[in-house]
Amino acid sequence: MKRRVMLFFLSFGIVMTLTSCFMATEIVSVNLASTDVPKVFEVNESFDINSLQLEVTYSDGKVFDVSVDESMITDFDLTTIGTKNAIINYKDFVLTYTYQVVESKYLIVKFNTDEELPKIEDQLVCYGDVVTKPNDPKKEGFTFLGWFVDDIIYDFNSNVTTNLNLVAKFRKILNVYQTEVVCKLDEFVNQIDARLYPEDGFLEILTIIEEGKNAVSKATTNEEVDDVYNQVIEQAKAVKNFCNLFLDIFATYHMDDYYSEEWEKMIAIKNLTVETLNTYKGGAPLPVATYFNAVDDLTKVVTKExxxxxxxxxxxxxxxxxxxxxxxxxxxxxxxxxxxxxxxxxxxxxxxxxxxxxxxxxxxxxxxxxxxxxxVDKCPKYSDILELLAYIDVLDLNNYYAAQQEELKDIYFEYANSLRNMSSEEDVSMLLEEAKQKMDEVITIQEDKVIADALLKKCLEDFSLFYETLLATYEEQINALEMAEYALEEIEMTYQNYVNEISMALGSAAIQATYDEAVANLEENILMIIEMYSW
Known part of the structure; x- marks a missing residue:
């Protein structure tokens, strides 16, 4: 009986021991090893997945390290850049392994300061680490504002994820900055050519600058100095020079008031004036003359009205x-x-x-x-008419006195008027010959000379007889005049003037015409003289 009891307790102990051993092998947690777990990789980096270690904790508190093999991990990819999550399966446990794939795990941080300041060495920083802040650089007359990326001050507590180019920025000490800005305002004025402005306009600029310099000296911060400077420059630039004034005047003219060609003249005046004023470097014409001349030129362009x-x-x-x-x-x-x-x-x-x-x-x-x-087409016989006209040229009008010249022209017009309404089929050769024959018969100067000499002699003789007849006719009236001697002298002078006119006439026709006119007027002239001396 004792033996059976002993066997029972012995069996129970063995069962309990086995149960205890079984209970000791139960896994209670699985985690990535807390040390040496890479979180950042370079793209296409070679990495042994077995180097990843898992910490496996059992129910009895014991911890064992287990290497990860490729069968345990999925979604692990180093071929593309980005933040990624890989999945690790171990037993009944699932873990997420978060990692980053970057272009480079080591980044360069550059510190840029003014050339005259000591150089600050670049830093090589691991991806995700922070930059070690260097000592603040010192610059005489300036206050150090910090390290900047563009216009943003850099936070040295932030993790580095890219190459950095940090720039040291400074701000001038207020009184130094005020002096420099005042000098800049003086330089601005000195660069202005006063000839480009009306006198009152340039004086306005000088006033603006002086008031601005006073405001700069009263500013309490560099930012306030900048605001004053910008406002002063803006106000000074707003003062109108001759070019601005001309453009203001041009703006009062409207294209609709002009025909296109006239408006093109207006545009040409504007373009030339603006170019001349904007490129003025000295000499003549002065801008004021260019301005007033251009304004005057605009008024001279004719409007539609x-x-x-x-x-x-x-x-x-x-x-x-x-x-x-x-x-x-x-x-x-x-x-x-x-x-x-x-x-x-x-x-x-x-x-x-x-x-x-x-x-x-x-x-x-x-x-x-x-x-x-x-x-309009010429008549069919145009060439024949020109032939007649050319024949006159052959005869040469210089060979004829004026009366004969007119006679030749009359012959030309007579036959030309006959030809102009004739058809192209009609034969006009006989008509042309007839016209030329008539022209040939017109007396030339040479031919007329013999006739003219004889005619002149006869006209003078006849006019003398006519004069003597008139004197005899009015002899009593003349002698009865108180100043008969003077009257007779004036009558003789009138007669002699007519004689001279007849003698100077060229050609028989002119001689005859002058003679006829003298005969027609002589008696009337004598009566007027008698009447005049009767007073």
Missing amino acids: QDHELAAYLKTTKIMELNKYFTAINIEYYTDDALTFMYNILEEGINTINLALSRKDVVNAYLEIIEQFNA
Whole structure:
């Protein structure tokens, strides 16, 4: 019996021992090893996944390290940049392994200061670490503001994730900065050419600068100095120079008030004036002269309203010119139908000119009418008429006295008027010969000389007899005058003047005409002299 009891307790102990052992092998947690777990990788970096260690904790408190193999991990990728999560499966436990893939695990931080200051060495920082802040640089006359990335001050507690270029920024001590800004204002004024401004405009700039310098000296911060400086420069630049004033005046003119060509003149004046004023480097003309001349030139460009007034006068002028042009046409060159057609062109053209609004329209209408005139065909016998005209040139009008010249022209016009309405098929050779024969019969100066000499002699003799007859006729009246001697002397002088005129006449026709005129007037002249001396 004792033996059985002993066996029972022995069996129970063994069971309890085995149970205790089983209970000791139960896993209560699985974590990544707390040390040497890489969190940052370079892209395409070679990495042994077995180097990852898991801490496996059992229920009895014991901890064992287990290496991760490829079968346990998924979504582990080092080929692309970014923050990623890999999944690790061990037994019934699932872990998330967060890591980053970057271009470089080591980043360069540069410290940039002014050239005259000591150089601060670059730092090589691991990705995600912080930068060690260097000692603040010192610069005489300035206060150090900090290290900046662009316009943002850098926080040295932040983790580095990219290469950095840190710039040291300084602010001048207030009184030093005020002095510099005052000098800048003086320099601004010195660079202004006073000749580009009206006198009162430049004085306004000087006033603005002086008031600005006073305001700068009273500023309490550098920022306030900057604000004052910017406001002063803005106000000074707002003062209008001659170019600005001219553009203001030009802005008062409107394109709709001008015809296109006139407005182009306005634009040309503007462009030339602006260029001249903006590029002025000295010499003549002075900007003030350029300004006033340009303003004057603008007023001289004709507006539509002014153009209409000028067009009214121009219409009268052009219509007169058209009538003159039409009158001067060699009518012997055209048929009656052509002349009628040209007359219709003239009437229609005059109506068109009267309806025109601008000078340009008037001139265009005038030129179009002239062009239409010139386009009218000459008569079929135009060449034959020109042949007659050329024959006169052959004869040479210089070989004839004026009366004979007119006679030649009359022959030309007589036959030209006969030819101009003839058809192209008609034979005009006989007519041309007849006309030339008549021209040949006109007496030349040489031929007329013999006739003229004889005629002059006869006219002078006849005029002398006529004079003597008149003297005999009015002898009693002359002798009865109180100043008969003077009256007779003046009558003789009148007679002699007529003799001289007859003697100086060229050609028989002129001699005859002068003689006839003298005979017609002599008696009347004698009676006027007698009456004058009767008072």
